[in-house]
Amino acid sequence: MKKAQSFHPDKGSIFSRPRDDNAAIGRVDMTDIFQQYGQYVMPTYSRQPVAFVRGHGCYLYDAQGNAYLDFTSGLSINNLGHCHPAVVKAIREQAGELIHTCNLYYTEPGAALARLLSENSLGGKVFFANSGAEANECAIKLARKHGRDLAGEGKHRIITLEGGFHGRTMATLTATAQPAKQAPFKPLLPGFTYVPANDDAALAAAMNDSVCALMVEPVQGEGGVHVLTPEFLQVARELTEKHEALLIFDEVQTGLGRTGKLFAYQHGHVIPDVMTLAKSLGGALPIGAVVAAPAYADVLTPGMHASTFGGGPVPCAAGVAVLTELLAAGFMEKVCSRGEYMRRQLQALADAGLTEGVRGMGLMLAVDLPRPHAGEIVARALKQRIILNNTSEQTIRFLPPLIVEERMIEQVVEFLRTALKAH
Ligand SMILES: Cc1ncc(COP(=O)(O)O)c(C=O)c1O
CATH class of the missing domain: 3.40.640.10 (Type I PLP-dependent aspartate aminotransferase-like (Major domain))
Structure with a gap:
């Protein structure tokens, strides 16, 4: 049965078409999907335990209508955000x-x-x-x-x-x-x-x-x-x-x-x-x-x-x-300023001794952790509906959509601060 979706974190973002509907709600059974992948798809990937049914701007949505802030962009694919209207x-x-x-x-x-x-x-x-x-x-x-x-x-x-x-x-x-x-x-x-x-x-x-x-x-x-x-x-x-x-x-x-x-x-x-x-x-x-x-x-x-x-x-x-x-006027300048903002925020984590520093360029950034538990941090982020990616047990990589907003960067950095302090 179709349920109404009540939470729209992307409402008012640069996409002019906020999505109120979610046709897949109640229709998609995640456990069933996991089971079918296990049975029919070659096990070449370690997948996170979630199935997505739609994407919009910087967010992905599961079948229950839960919104996940995407800081991986499908591994730098959705650079303009999910389902950009022009695309x-x-x-x-x-x-x-x-x-x-x-x-x-x-x-x-x-x-x-x-x-x-x-x-x-x-x-x-x-x-x-x-x-x-x-x-x-x-x-x-x-x-x-x-x-x-x-x-x-x-x-x-x-x-x-x-x-x-x-x-x-x-x-x-x-x-x-x-x-x-x-x-x-x-x-x-x-x-x-x-x-x-x-x-x-x-x-x-x-x-x-x-x-x-x-x-x-x-x-x-x-x-x-x-x-x-x-x-x-x-x-x-x-x-x-x-x-x-x-x-x-x-x-x-x-x-x-x-x-x-x-x-x-x-x-x-x-x-x-x-x-x-x-x-x-x-x-x-x-x-x-x-x-x-x-x-x-x-x-x-x-x-x-x-x-x-x-x-x-x-x-x-x-x-x-x-x-x-x-190529639109000002687009790349905004990527640079968002990248600088994120770098500064991540640097604050390093200054607090929670990471070993920040590296990268623009909105392709990474932090090394003082001990190897990046997979655990990524799994914990998913539970809080934040999508992160680690390239090793030591390194968390950030590839947010290029349209990311400062408040989203703050949310991710705040998550990291709490998660890294707790470990
Ligand atoms: C730098 C670089 N080259 C090549 C590839 C391979 O691309 P594809 O997975 O589309 O074959 C990747 C994928 O991550 C990459 O990051």
């Missing part, structure tokens, strides 16, 4: 016109999104994929082809950084220098070398003319929000230029406003040759993109790479809506 409108309108054609033909949303990405980043051209791993897979292939064009098969080595994360396909898992994630799936792909992040000397030692690319995340996300220093990025740029290797920035998590600029590379002077994107690009629909600077835009030619779904009209239309919002 929903774009998806609805496009889905009513044309959903799929395959890449043997042209569509207007594909052209529009590629142009927006190119003109607002590296220039050059875009390849559309369906996910971050797929975008990185394409960047790896582009780098290998570039190396071969320059110097033959010998120029095929790819350097990545320890603690980085680039995806779960075999090539991107090989690029992901995290032994625990790789171990069950060996042998990995040949030709990858790992160096510690921010270690200029180790990078210099690993570099030579057999390297076709260095791939890095400007801020390592899954690895615990570790920022690459401007000095290291400068050395990376100089060494890649010297050895005619591509500098690839994996901006799957840092891109699209997360760090307070449209793309994280725009904080500094180092410009990558290739950038990969995904996550929030399609406003929560699956899409990935590789942007290659003009010099590398035509390295991949017809028949060399493909994706049946890549760059479909619906995710591309959503992507155009997302970029239009992000």
Whole structure:
């Protein structure tokens, strides 16, 4: 039976359409859902014990109509908040016109999104994929082809950084220098070398003319929000230029406003040759993109790479809506000021001895706990209807929607203060 929902924490927020209804109330049985997942879905995730039925702004709702403040944004997917009206409108309108054609033909949303990405980043051209791993897979292939064009098969080595994360396909898992994630799936792909992040000397030692690319995340996300220093990025740029290797920035998590600029590379002077994107690009629909600077835009030619779904009209239309919002006057400034506000609030916890400090950029932040119990804190937060995420037992990561409000930041920091004092 449908119950009336009485609590609307998002009422009056930037979304003009507060939701009073919840069609799923009384219809969805959480225990039944958990049981079916247990029986029918492969156990590759440790899921939190909640099933959501709708999202709006910075909140998710369960079937009882309970609102959860979302400080994870579906792992930096819902950067504009859940079901942003402009994104929903774009998806609805496009889905009513044309959903799929395959890449043997042209569509207007594909052209529009590629142009927006190119003109607002590296220039050059875009390849559309369906996910971050797929975008990185394409960047790896582009780098290998570039190396071969320059110097033959010998120029095929790819350097990545320890603690980085680039995806779960075999090539991107090989690029992901995290032994625990790789171990069950060996042998990995040949030709990858790992160096510690921010270690200029180790990078210099690993570099030579057999390297076709260095791939890095400007801020390592899954690895615990570790920022690459401007000095290291400068050395990376100089060494890649010297050895005619591509500098690839994996901006799957840092891109699209997360760090307070449209793309994280725009904080500094180092410009990558290739950038990969995904996550929030399609406003929560699956899409990935590789942007290659003009010099590398035509390295991949017809028949060399493909994706049946890549760059479909619906995710591309959503992507155009997302970029239009992000590019609106003043949007990024607000992300920066919200990020600074949150950083100050989190710093107060560190000053009180409750955490070991704050790191990150913009609204991609993390704190380390004095002892390893981050999972317990995240579980406790869920009971208080706050969605947090930990990258390890030591580290809590914050990826709130970019539209987060100060009162929401205060609520989360207050929760942390109480929870960390109690432990
Ligand atoms: C930096 C980075 N690259 C790649 C990926 C993989 O993206 P996907 O899960 O869409 O394949 C992720 C996912 O978390 C990521 O954070």
